[in-house]
Amino acid sequence: MEMTMRWYGKEHDTVTLEQIRQTGYVKGIISTLYNKLPGEVWELDEILALKKEVEDAGLHLAGIESVNVSDAIKTAGPDRDKDIAAYIKTLENLGKADIHLVCYNFMPVFDWTRTELDRKREDGSTVMAYNQDVIDRMDPKKMFDTIKDDMNGTVMPGWEPERMAKVQELFEMYKDIDEDKLFDNLKYFLEAIMPVCDQYNINMAIHPDDPAWSVFGLPRIISSQAKLKRMMDMVPNPHNGVTFCMGSYGTNLNNDLIATVRMLKGRIHFAHIRNLRFNDGMRDFEESAHLSEDGTFDMHGVMKALYETGFDGPIRPDHGRMIWGEKAMPGYGLYDRALGAAYLCGLWESIRKDARKL
Numbered sequence: 001m002e003m004t005m006r007w008y009g010k011e012h013d014t015v016t017l018e019q020i021r022q023t024g025y026v027k028g029i030i031s032t033l034y035n036k037l038p039g040e041v042w043e044l045d046e047i048l049a050l051k052k053e054v055e056d057a058g059l060h061l062a063g064i065e066s067v068n069v070s071d072a073i074k075t076a077g078p079d080r081d082k083d084i085a086a087y088i089k090t091l092e093n094l095g096k097a098d099i100h101l102v103c104y105n106f107m108p109v110f111d112w113t114r115t116e117l118d119r120k121r122e123d124g125s126t127v128m129a130y131n132q133d134v135i136d137r138m139d140p141k142k143m144f145d146t147i148k149d150d151m152n153g154t155v156m157p158g159w160e161p162e163r164m165a166k167v168q169e170l171f172e173m174y175k176d177i178d179e180d181k182l183f184d185n186l187k188y189f190l191e192a193i194m195p196v197c198d199q200y201n202i203n204m205a206i207h208p209d210d211p212a213w214s215v216f217g218l219p220r221i222i223s224s225q226a227k228l229k230r231m232m233d234m235v236p237n238p239h240n241g242v243t244f245c246m247g248s249y250g251t252n253l254n255n256d257l258i259a260t261v262r263m264l265k266g267r268i269h270f271a272h273i274r275n276l277r278f279n280d281g282m283r284d285f286e287e288s289a290h291l292s293e294d295g296t297f298d299m300h301g302v303m304k305a306l307y308e309t310g311f312d313g314p315i316r317p318d319h320g321r322m323i324w325g326e327k328a329m330p331g332y333g334l335y336d337r338a339l340g341a342a343y344l345c346g347l348w349e350s351i352r353k354d355a356r357k358l
């Protein structure tokens with residue numbers, strides 16, 4: 001297990017590599033090339049420059065989150081094969097740079113959805129939250145306008161203004177895409193990229209849909225144990241794997257986190273670990289502190305299942321609360337993610353030492 005943090009690059013992130021290194025717990029960085037649009041090739045020199053920046057700060061570039069998949073690939077549009085060829089070239093360049101983990105998602109239109117970015121808790125900290133009643137009343141095309149003022153002057157991945165300006169057009173592109181078609185398009189994409197993944201030993205790690213159910217009538221295919229199994233079985237190559245994002249996958253309380261980790265044995269290449277607190281049955285939740293008792297999930301149980309199934313990839317504390325007056329991209333402040341990293345390292349050490357005693 002390698003403890004990592006996501007870093008948005010020195011132009012976008014309020015947190016520095018030096019600060020991340022000084023946590024003492026975090027050794028790896030998960031990042032991306034933020035100027036790249038889906039369908040563009042990442043050149044080797046650009047990847048090497050990112051890697052050097054991270055290594056010069058005494059850290060290790062543990063993987064890429066994300067190399068985004070274009071809407072043409074997701075919808076089987078006219079540019080699909082051209083975009084896949086560019087994706088393959090990017091993977092080849094990543095492999096040449098000795099990078100072996102790529103997180104991506106196959107979600108239509110919205111990468112992830114929250115209805116509040118700064119819900120205030122009793123202790124004065126703020127968290128991201130989701131309320132289904134708000135979604136049910138909302139015009140999806142206005143969703144961006146309702147949250148853009150809460151980004152603390154940052155631009156959140158998946159919610160770039162240029163992309164959201166095209167929301168109407170995007171809904172049009174996906175109007176005939178149902179679950180089966182989306183699965184077919186994912187299969188086509190994965191089959192095309194597996195040879196280059198085999199050649200350079202690149203683990204592809206699909207991110208679950210967030211929340212793990214259909215929103216605004218759009219199909220969602222990485223949202224339950226049965227669908228994950230279908231995804232793995234349709235392209236049975238170990239490089240076709242998963243980002244186990246428990247805060248996304250766990251939004252649906254019908255999803256058994258520990259059973260899913262066990263089912264995915266050998267195919268979890270990356271883990272996003274966070275806790276959620278459910279307030280009103282399944283319709284309202286907020287992102288709590290990582291600590292088990294602050295939320296709904298058994299964090300020790302999930303970490304233990306990862307350990308016992310032989311997981312050895314990067315983990316990152318996922319979104320954190322905003323605490324101690326920090327101003328940062330919602331979910332991506334330094335302080336609470338550092339607390340999360342420390343807690344998860346503590347759990348891991350304890351689990352590892354207990355297992356060796358047996």
Ligand SMILES: [Mn+2]
Binds near residue numbers: 207272318
């Ligand atoms: Mn995640």
